[in-house]
Amino acid sequence: MLEFKNVTKTFNIGTVNERTALNDISITLPKGDFVTLVGSNGGGKSSLMNVISGVYLADSGSITLDGRDITFLPEHKRSRDIGRLFQDPMKGTAPNMTIAENLFLAYGRARRLGFRIGVGKNLTSLFQERLALLDLGLEDRLRTKMGLLSGGQRQAITLLMATICTPKLLMLDEHTAALDPATADKVLKLTEAIIKEEKITTIMITHDMHQALELGNRTLMIENGKIIQDLSGPEREAMTVDKLVGMFK
Amino acid sequence: MQLMSFVAFIGAVELGIIFALLAMGIFVSYRVLGVPDLTVEGSFTSGAAVSAVFVVMGQPMLGLLMAVAAGAVAGICTGLLQTKLRVQPILAGILTMTALYSVNLHIMGGRANIPLRRDQVIFSYFAQFTGIDRRVVLLLLVLVVVGALLVLFFHTRTGLSVRATGDNEEMVRASSINSTFTKTLGLAIANAIAALCGGLIAQYQGFADINMGVGMVVVALASLIIGEAIFGRRGVIWNVFAVSVGAVVYRIIIAFALTFNFNPMNLRAVSAIIVVIAISYPAIKNQWSLFMLKRRAKK
Numbered sequence: 001m002l003e004f005k006n007v008t009k010t011f012n013i014g015t016v017n018e019r020t021a022l023n024d025i026s027i028t029l030p031k032g033d034f035v036t037l038v039g040s041n042g043g044g045k046s047s048l049m050n051v052i053s054g055v056y057l058a059d060s061g062s063i064t065l066d067g068r069d070i071t072f073l074p075e076h077k078r079s080r081d082i083g084r085l086f087q088d089p090m091k092g093t094a095p096n097m098t099i100a101e102n103l104f105l106a107y108g109r110a111r112r113l114g115f116r117i118g119v120g121k122n123l124t125s126l127f128q129e130r131l132a133l134l135d136l137g138l139e140d141r142l143r144t145k146m147g148l149l150s151g152g153q154r155q156a157i158t159l160l161m162a163t164i165c166t167p168k169l170l171m172l173d174e175h176t177a178a179l180d181p182a183t184a185d186k187v188l189k190l191t192e193a194i195i196k197e198e199k200i201t202t203i204m205i206t207h208d209m210h211q212a213l214e215l216g217n218r219t220l221m222i223e224n225g226k227i228i229q230d231l232s233g234p235e236r237e238a239m240t241v242d243k244l245v246g247m248f249k
Numbered sequence: 250m251q252l253m254s255f256v257a258f259i260g261a262v263e264l265g266i267i268f269a270l271l272a273m274g275i276f277v278s279y280r281v282l283g284v285p286d287l288t289v290e291g292s293f294t295s296g297a298a299v300s301a302v303f304v305v306m307g308q309p310m311l312g313l314l315m316a317v318a319a320g321a322v323a324g325i326c327t328g329l330l331q332t333k334l335r336v337q338p339i340l341a342g343i344l345t346m347t348a349l350y351s352v353n354l355h356i357m358g359g360r361a362n363i364p365l366r367r368d369q370v371i372f373s374y375f376a377q378f379t380g381i382d383r384r385v386v387l388l389l390l391v392l393v394v395v396g397a398l399l400v401l402f403f404h405t406r407t408g409l410s411v412r413a414t415g416d417n418e419e420m421v422r423a424s425s426i427n428s429t430f431t432k433t434l435g436l437a438i439a440n441a442i443a444a445l446c447g448g449l450i451a452q453y454q455g456f457a458d459i460n461m462g463v464g465m466v467v468v469a470l471a472s473l474i475i476g477e478a479i480f481g482r483r484g485v486i487w488n489v490f491a492v493s494v495g496a497v498v499y500r501i502i503i504a505f506a507l508t509f510n511f512n513p514m515n516l517r518a519v520s521a522i523i524v525v526i527a528i529s530y531p532a533i534k535n536q537w538s539l540f541m542l543k544r545r546a547k548k
């Protein structure tokens with residue numbers, strides 16, 4: 001469960017460029033919630049994600065994940081429990097390292113593997129098994145450098161990396177927006193399947209209003225750093241794409 | 250026709266093997282972490298200074314180990330400057346290097362040079378102990394052990410994390426790895442190896458000098474680039490091997506040039522030019538093909 005209490009984040013305080021990206025936001029995401037997050041550009045979607053993952057510290061307020069106060073925890077410590085995917089498929093993986101090495105790093109997130117040498121047989125077969133689920137023919141290419149793969153392949157592997165140790169929270173920032181429609185569709189289906197299988201609490205940022213209403217069980221709309229809509233249940237079912245678009249400022 | 254005396258050739262190979270360590274250190278900072286780390290010019294001298302002081306006390310082996318420790322501490326300083334104090338990477342190296350000049354003078358007891366007696370250095374102990382009176386054997390042994398340890402390390406998760414830090418730092422933090430730690434660790438290793446190189450050089454040449462680190466980064470970069478030009482870039486094992494051979498080839502080229510009355514005064518300039526050419530090669534190639542393209546379009 002993720003709890004957000006009165007969180008405010010202002011960039012460039014005291015300058016002409018001062019921008020309040022998050023304005024006194026309070027939300028609670030029960031375990032297993034799959035939330036889609038929408039809002040116009042500059043509304044504060046990415047900032048919300050960055051404050052949760054620890055890229056930025058909140059100016060005020062508190063953040064709790066599964067009962068643990070993470071407000072001041074450094075980014076890399078939060079990453080133990082939080083998986084992330086970004087729009088740019090290049091961001092999530094190390095290009096000059098092999099698929100196996102990338103997966104090994106991700107796999108070690110919640111384990112102590114500090115001085116174990118090499119990936120080993122057991123892990124290799126685990127990685128192959130998981131890669132086979134992607135259905136991209138990557139299971140035989142563990143020793144291929146990540147940088148040689150297409151954006152879609154890289155994003156699919158990033159998804160695998162983010163979920164190979166089931167995270168307490170998964171955050172997706174328009175993670176299919178940079179992919180061609182067919183690949184985007186495939187990555188999205190995979191995402192859905194993994195989230196469902198592992199019952200991962202998820203926040204997904206999207207610009208596609210169909211997606212926003214179809215996927216998950218709850219939709220949040222953020223404008224000028226404020227949550228202006230929080231739809232779930234019958235209210236969400238009654239919502240149409242047109243009405244949702246109409247709410248944009 | 251004899252181009253180079255056998256003694257001169259063996260001397261070049263021996264120097265090459267020692268400087269292969271420096272090239273490995275630079276490989277860690279420049280290729281793995283992606284930052285040309287100037288700390289090395291200071292830590293190389295620190296290694297020599299520490300090593301010389303211990304040789305004088307009759308402890309050449311301990312001297313090398315302490316040189317490694319001194320280098321690691323220097324690397325940690327630069328790492329903390331870069332990460333905790335947010336000093337730009339190049340400047341962080343320059344600052345540590347500059348401060349090390351004073352530190353090294355202190356280590357050397359205020360003298361700019363410490364001469365060492367031949368019978369006190371590690372090579373004479375090694376010859377006595379094993380009966381092998383060939384410096385190249387001991388040097389190769391050190392190189393192989395250090396190279397093997399480095400390669401092994403880069404295959405542990407911690408080592409992979411260091412490599413990933415240079416490759417994609419954001420991804421590293423998202424994988425719950427403390428990039429402050431991995432960067433600092435990488436710099437500590439790079440400088441520890443550089444200091445070992447300095448420590449060996451002092452015992453090999455029979456003296457430590459306060460200025461012996463000057464220009465060493467470019468010399469090591471030239472070795473690295475020569476190695477990569479010969480062998481290309483592949484996996485870590487391959488690359489570590491390549492830079493080592495590169496360092497030896499570099500020394501042989503220099504020894505060869507010296508037999509043709511090449512003025513050693515120009516050595517550093519030539520090293521710098523090698524590095525400039527190698528690094529700018531892609532840019533020059535691009536400009537050349539653009540130029541050709543334009544010319545053809547005009548016709």
Ligand SMILES: Nc1ncnc2c1ncn2[C@@H]1O[C@H](COP(=O)(O)OP(=O)(O)O)[C@@H](O)[C@H]1O
Binds near residue numbers: 011020041042043045
């Ligand atoms: N690192 C930053 N420095 C300064 N301003 C920022 C930074 N990140 C975001 N902002 C500002 O905060 C506001 C919200 O941005 P963001 O969260 O990226 O919006 P969204 O992802 O919804 O498009 C914008 O006005 C943006 O300019």
Ligand SMILES: [Mg+2]
Binds near residue numbers: 045046047
């Ligand atoms: Mg955004």
